[in-house]
Amino acid sequence: MRSYSKKIFLEYSFFLFLILKPNNFNLFAYISDSDENSINFHYESDSCSFQSPIDSGWQSLYQDSIQVRSELSFTCNSDSVFPGKAFLYWGDENKVNFIGESDKGNVSENITISVMQRLKIDIDTDIVDIDWEGPVPGSAEFEFPLSSVFDPFLLLGNPDRPLVIEQNLPRTHLIELGLNDFVGIPGEITSLDLFIDYSGRFHSSIIGNYISSASGDAFLTNEGQPLYLPELSGENYEFSATYCAYVVNQLALTYFIYVRLEYLVGTERRELEKEIELPIIAKEWEENWQIGPQNITFSLPKILILDTNFNSLNQIYFQDILINSEITQKIIIFNEGNKSLKISASTSLPFSIHSDLSNQVEILPGNFYELIFSFKANDVGYYTGNLNIESNDPMKGDIILPIIANVIDDNTDNNYSDYIFETSEVSNGDEINYEYSGCGCII
Numbered sequence: 001m002r003s004y005s006k007k008i009f010l011e012y013s014f015f016l017f018l019i020l021k022p023n024n025f026n027l028f029a030y031i032s033d034s035d036e037n038s039i040n041f042h043y044e045s046d047s048c049s050f051q052s053p054i055d056s057g058w059q060s061l062y063q064d065s066i067q068v069r070s071e072l073s074f075t076c077n078s079d080s081v082f083p084g085k086a087f088l089y090w091g092d093e094n095k096v097n098f099i100g101e102s103d104k105g106n107v108s109e110n111i112t113i114s115v116m117q118r119l120k121i122d123i124d125t126d127i128v129d130i131d132w133e134g135p136v137p138g139s140a141e142f143e144f145p146l147s148s149v150f151d152p153f154l155l156l157g158n159p160d161r162p163l164v165i166e167q168n169l170p171r172t173h174l175i176e177l178g179l180n181d182f183v184g185i186p187g188e189i190t191s192l193d194l195f196i197d198y199s200g201r202f203h204s205s206i207i208g209n210y211i212s213s214a215s216g217d218a219f220l221t222n223e224g225q226p227l228y229l230p231e232l233s234g235e236n237y238e239f240s241a242t243y244c245a246y247v248v249n250q251l252a253l254t255y256f257i258y259v260r261l262e263y264l265v266g267t268e269r270r271e272l273e274k275e276i277e278l279p280i281i282a283k284e285w286e287e288n289w290q291i292g293p294q295n296i297t298f299s300l301p302k303i304l305i306l307d308t309n310f311n312s313l314n315q316i317y318f319q320d321i322l323i324n325s326e327i328t329q330k331i332i333i334f335n336e337g338n339k340s341l342k343i344s345a346s347t348s349l350p351f352s353i354h355s356d357l358s359n360q361v362e363i364l365p366g367n368f369y370e371l372i373f374s375f376k377a378n379d380v381g382y383y384t385g386n387l388n389i390e391s392n393d394p395m396k397g398d399i400i401l402p403i404i405a406n407v408i409d410d411n412t413d414n415n416y417s418d419y420i421f422e423t424s425e426v427s428n429g430d431e432i433n434y435e436y437s438g439c440g441c442i443i
Helices: 026-031
Strands: 008-018 033-044 059-062 066-090 095-100 105-124 129-135 141-150 163-177 189-213 219-221 236-265 268-299 303-306 316-322 326-335 341-346 351-353 361-363 368-376 381-391 399-408 420-428 431-442
Touching: 033 236, 033 268, 059 236, 059 268, 066 236, 066 268, 105 163, 105 189, 105 236, 141 163, 303 381, 303 399, 316 326, 326 341, 326 361, 351 381, 361 368
Parallel strands: 316 399
Antiparallel strands: 008 431, 033 066, 059 066, 066 095, 066 105, 105 129, 105 141, 163 189, 189 219, 189 236, 236 268, 303 326, 326 368, 341 361, 341 381, 351 368, 381 399, 420 431
16 A cells, blocks of 8 residues: 655656558558459451462372362451459568469360362363363362360460460361363263362461559460559459460461373373372461450458447546456457458457457458457556457458556545546557546555
């Protein structure tokens, strides 16, 4: 028991420094969090045509007696799907990673080739002179799909390792014609058989891939590098993403042309028979893909600290507590966001938490949690402490609530009941200082 012969009036002030850095989240890296969204970039091109068809020129099948000429024109359609998930992480830094679904990416080209061909027969001997040129009937249009499956995003993006679609086209029968299919054949020709097969190779390289975001200057390459985001705020984080790629396609075709010709020289039947391979120069075309933009929305948690009347709370004050008595208080931790809020809390003696927050507690959006804590002291005096709340709120993170307690004796001559406490926030850049001041008397 302390006693004094006269009243001493004491005026005091003290400072508690709480460092918060809204743009750096090291304080709550303990409970970092993430959210995910399925994404499906889908590219479908309009039919692209090539203005300059390929002309093989006259190709000799048998010396100069039989020649064939091919003219090819192309159209193509692209249909590509890049499915995966976008993961938003917040903690030390805010970032988005794009991870593709295994073997669900699909890149396809559907190529249509129109074939126009002409045949020339020129046989000149002392006995017979056959000179004929005409279109090959049944000149055809044929198409073939080319596709490849892959893991999107993480396997792309490196110019030294582009996504390659490569497909060999087996030898396929295209045209089979006989003498009666041709018009204006000279009478000396008694038999004419023409067969055309084709085979080929398609090669496509997808290079220069990246996913860009409209949320600033940042862009994301697809080697697993994250996209770093500006400050998160609110109950949702929204941004748009666009998939871009530069595509180089090559198609090489080879024709296998077989002709067998019988003709009369007087009464003598003669025969010409030949097969040649006619390589068609590889056709190359480029495409610039821009898929999107696709809007992506992530839900965020948002923590509010309230009193039991649901008013905002920034400190806890126990006033006029009798010595050796225990008093409890409740605070409300409310999740104003659209994603589950995860919290844990701690304090130090003589303050204690009754709620079981040794492990994380999850608060669903729109719900709240009642945190109950108590205070008891065996000596008269003035006590301070902190209630530390760790959360996965990407903006507020860890919250430190100052606790102030005033313990008095039942002997009213020895108490601190005249103390009045006030707080104010003093902001200095990223640092927030809580200043406490008060005045009272000791008897």
